[in-house]
Amino acid sequence: MTRFMKTLLFSAAAAGAAVVGIKIKNKRLRPANVAKTAAGIVKLNIPVTGGYNNGAALTPPMGWSSWNTFRNKIDEDLILETARAIKASGLADAGYVYVNIDDCWQSSMRDADGRLQGDLVHFKSGIKALAEKVNALGLKLGIYTSNGTLTCEDLPASLGYEQIDAETFAEWGIEYFKYDFCHNVPIPMRAPYIEKITVSREGTEIAEFGCDEGILSGNAYIIDDDKLESGKFVAGLSANCGAIEFPDISAPEDGEYVLTLAIRKKSNSNKYAEILVNGKDVYKTIVPPTRSFSAQGRHQVAVKLRKGGNSIKIYNPVASRQDSAALQYTAMGEHLKQAAERYAEKHNQPVKPIVYSICEWGINFPWRWGRHAGNLWRTTPDIKPFWASVLAIYEINVNLYKYAGPGAWNDPDMLEVGNGNLTYEENKSHFTLWCMMAAPLILGNDIRKLLNDDMTPDENNSTLRIITNKDVIAVDQDPLGVQCRRLKTNGIADTLVKPLSGNEVALCFFNKGGQPRRFEQNIAEIVCQMYVDLPYTDSYEVVDLWDKSAAVVEGMVSAEVPSHGVKIYKIKARG
Numbered sequence: 247m248t249r250f251m252k253t254l255l256f257s258a259a260a261a262g263a264a265v266v267g268i269k270i271k272n273k274r275l276r277p278a279n280v281a282k283t284a285a286g287i288v289k290l291n292i293p294v295t296g297g298y299n300n301g302a303a304l305t306p307p308m309g310w311s312s313w314n315t316f317r318n319k320i321d322e323d324l325i326l327e328t329a330r331a332i333k334a335s336g337l338a339d340a341g342y343v344y345v346n347i348d349d350c351w352q353s354s355m356r357d358a359d360g361r362l363q364g365d366l367v368h369f370k371s372g373i374k375a376l377a378e379k380v381n382a383l384g385l386k387l388g389i390y391t392s393n394g395t396l397t398c399e400d401l402p403a404s405l406g407y408e409q410i411d412a413e414t415f416a417e418w419g420i421e422y423f424k425y426d427f428c429h430n431v432p433i434p435m436r437a438p439y440i441e442k443i444t445v446s447r448e449g450t451e452i453a454e455f456g457c458d459e460g461i462l463s464g465n466a467y468i469i470d471d472d473k474l475e476s477g478k479f480v481a482g483l484s485a486n487c488g489a490i491e492f493p494d495i496s497a498p499e500d501g502e503y504v505l506t507l508a509i510r511k512k513s514n515s516n517k518y519a520e521i522l523v524n525g526k527d528v529y530k531t532i533v534p535p536t537r538s539f540s541a542q543g544r545h546q547v548a549v550k551l552r553k554g555g556n557s558i559k560i561y562n563p564v565a566s567r568q569d570s571a572a573l574q575y576t577a578m579g580e581h582l583k584q585a586a587e588r589y590a591e592k593h594n595q596p597v598k599p600i601v602y603s604i605c606e607w608g609i610n611f612p613w614r615w616g617r618h619a620g621n622l623w624r625t626t627p628d629i630k631p632f633w634a635s636v637l638a639i640y641e642i643n644v645n646l647y648k649y650a651g652p653g654a655w656n657d658p659d660m661l662e663v664g665n666g667n668l669t670y671e672e673n674k675s676h677f678t679l680w681c682m683m684a685a686p687l688i689l690g691n692d693i694r695k696l697l698n699d700d701m702t703p704d705e706n707n708s709t710l711r712i713i714t715n716k717d718v719i720a721v722d723q724d725p726l727g728v729q730c731r732r733l734k735t736n737g738i739a740d741t742l743v744k745p746l747s748g749n750e751v752a753l754c755f756f757n758k759g760g761q762p763r764r765f766e767q768n769i770a771e772i773v774c775q776m777y778v779d780l781p782y783t784d785s786y787e788v789v790d791l792w793d794k795s796a797a798v799v800e801g802m803v804s805a806e807v808p809s810h811g812v813k814i815y816k817i818k819a820r821g
C-alpha cells in the first residue's frame with residue numbers, strides 16, 4: 247500500500263465541498279448528504295459539478311479495440327496491420343478513427359523512471375513510435391490500464407502512478423484511454439483519529455492546535471482519553487460523518503508548508519483523509535495501518551498556504567464503494583486533462599484531448615457520476631459474442647438514456663459484430679441497437695478479414711457492410727447526442743425512438759422473439775412524446791436505413807421483422 251500513500255493535490259472544485267452536518271452542543275446530526283434512501287441504498291456523497299468538458303467525444307467515439315478478438319495475443323505488427331486495414335476497408339472514412347490497444351501491451355516491468363513501457367518483445371519499438379505510425383495513417387492511438395494494483399491480465403496498473411501514467415500517455419500521443427477496475431483497492435471509509443496538528447516551514451514549527459481547538463461538525467467528537475498524558479483526540483470523521491476545521495492558521499508568507507497530523511493509533515486498517523485548505527485546495531492522504539509499539543504516530547502532508555490567515559479542514563468524504571470509485575475515476579480524469587494540457591503547452595501545440603473511457607462494469611452506478619469524471623462509462627459486465635450476452639447488455643443500457651449526452655456516453659461495451667456465432671440478423675440488430683443507444687462504436691473483430699488479398703474491401707463480407715452502413719452510423723453520430731427511449735415493449739417486441747437533429751427521429755422495431763413478428767407504429771404517437779421534436783403534419787417521409795427504401799406515410803409505419811431482427815427508419819415531416 248505504500249504506493250497508495252502518497253498525497254495528491256487535486257483541484258478542489260469538485261471534491262472540496264465535503265459538506266457535513268452541524269454539531270449543536272452534544273447532539274450529533276447525521277449530515278444530509280449521507281442519507282440512506284428508503285430502500286437502504288447509500289446515495290452518492292461525492293459532490294459532482296459540471297461535466298468532464300475535455301472537448302472530446304461530442305459524438306460517441308468510433309474505433310476498434312484489440313480485446314474482443316485478440317485478448318493477450320497482440321503485438322505492434324497486429325496493431326499496425328489493423329490500422330492499415332481500417333484505412334483500406336473504408337472504415338476510417340466511415341468514422342472509425344481510434345485504434346485502441348487493450349490489455350497486454352505492457353511489460354511487467356516499469357522502466358527506471360517508474361514509467362509503464364510496452365512489452366519488450368511484442369512492442370519493442372515502443373508505444374510512442376507506434377502512435378506516430380498510426381497517426382501517419384490519419385488515425386489515433388488508444389491505450390488501456392486499470393485503476394487497481396494490476397490490470398485484469400495481472401500486468402502493472404496505475405494505482406499510485408496515476409499522474410506519471412497520465413503524463414506518459416500524453417507524451418506518447420495517446421488520444422483514447424480505457425481505465426479498468428481489476429485489482430481495485432477501495433479508498434478507506436475510515437478516517438484517522440487526530441490529536442493535534444502542527445504546521446511547519448523549513449523545519450520550524452509555526453503553529454500548533456490541539457483537536458479541542460478545532461471546530462467540529464457532523465458526528466465529529468472529542469474523546470478524552472485520560473490514560474495517556476496527551477489526552478484528547480477527535481473521532482467521528484469517518485464515512486463522511488464529520489469534520490474538524492482549524493479556521494485561522496497564520497502563515498508568514500505564501501509557500502509550501504508541512505502539515506503534521508498527530509495520530510492516535512487505534513486501528514489496524516488503512517485510513518483516508520482529505521485536507522481542504524482555504525476552501526479550495528484538497529490534499530488526499532492515506533494513513534497506513536498501525537502495528538507498532540507507540541500509541542501515537544505522525545503523518546505529514548505538504549500543503550500550500552498563503553500569507554496571513556488560512557483554514558484547514560479535515561474529513562473523509564467516502565461513505566460507500568460508489569464514492570470511492572467516483573473519486574478514483576475523477577482523479578485520473580483530472581490527471582489526463584492536465585497531462586494533455588501540459589504536454590501541449592510544453593511543445594507549443596494545440597491540446598490533443600484524451601477520450602477517457604471508464605470501465606468499471608456498471609457496478610458502482612457510473613452513470614450517476616461518470617459525466618463529471620470522463621467521456622464514457624461501461625454500464626455492464628463484459629460482452630460476449632453470442633446473442634444472450636448482447637441482449638442482456640441491451641436490456642440494462644436501454645434504460646439509462648437520461649444519462650447520455652454530448653461528451654458523456656453510456657458504454658454497453660465494444661461491438662461483437664462479426665465475432666462468435668452471431669447470425670447475420672443478430673449482427674445487424676446488435677449494430678443497430680448500439681446506434682439507437684448512441685453507444686460508442688468500438689469494433690472488436692479482426693479487421694484484416696474484411697479485405698481481399700489485394701487489400702481492397704471485400705464487398706461480399708456482410709460484417710463490413712453492416713459496420714459501414716453510413717445511414718445507421720449517422721443515427722449513432724447525430725449531433726443532438728440523445729440516446730433512444732423505449733416507447734413500448736411487451737418483453738418480446740420493443741419499439742425505440744431516438745430524437746435526431748433537424749426535427750427528425752429514428753424509429754426502430756426490435757423483435758427478440760423466436761418467430762417473425764409484425765410491428766405497427768402510429769407516427770402521431772411518436773410526435774406527441776415530450777422528448778421528440780417531430781412536427782405534426784399530414785404526411786412523413788420514412789426511409790428504411792437498411793434496405794434504403796423510402797415511403798410517404800400518413801399514419802402508420804408497419805413492418806414484418808424477422809426473429810432476433812430489427813427495422814430502423816428515419817422519419818421526417820414532408821413539406
Ligand code: GLA
Pocket residue numbers: 313348349397398399426605607628
Ligand atoms: C476487463 C474489461 C474488458 C477488457 C479486459 C482486459 O474484463 O471489462 O473490456 O478490457 O478487462 O483484461
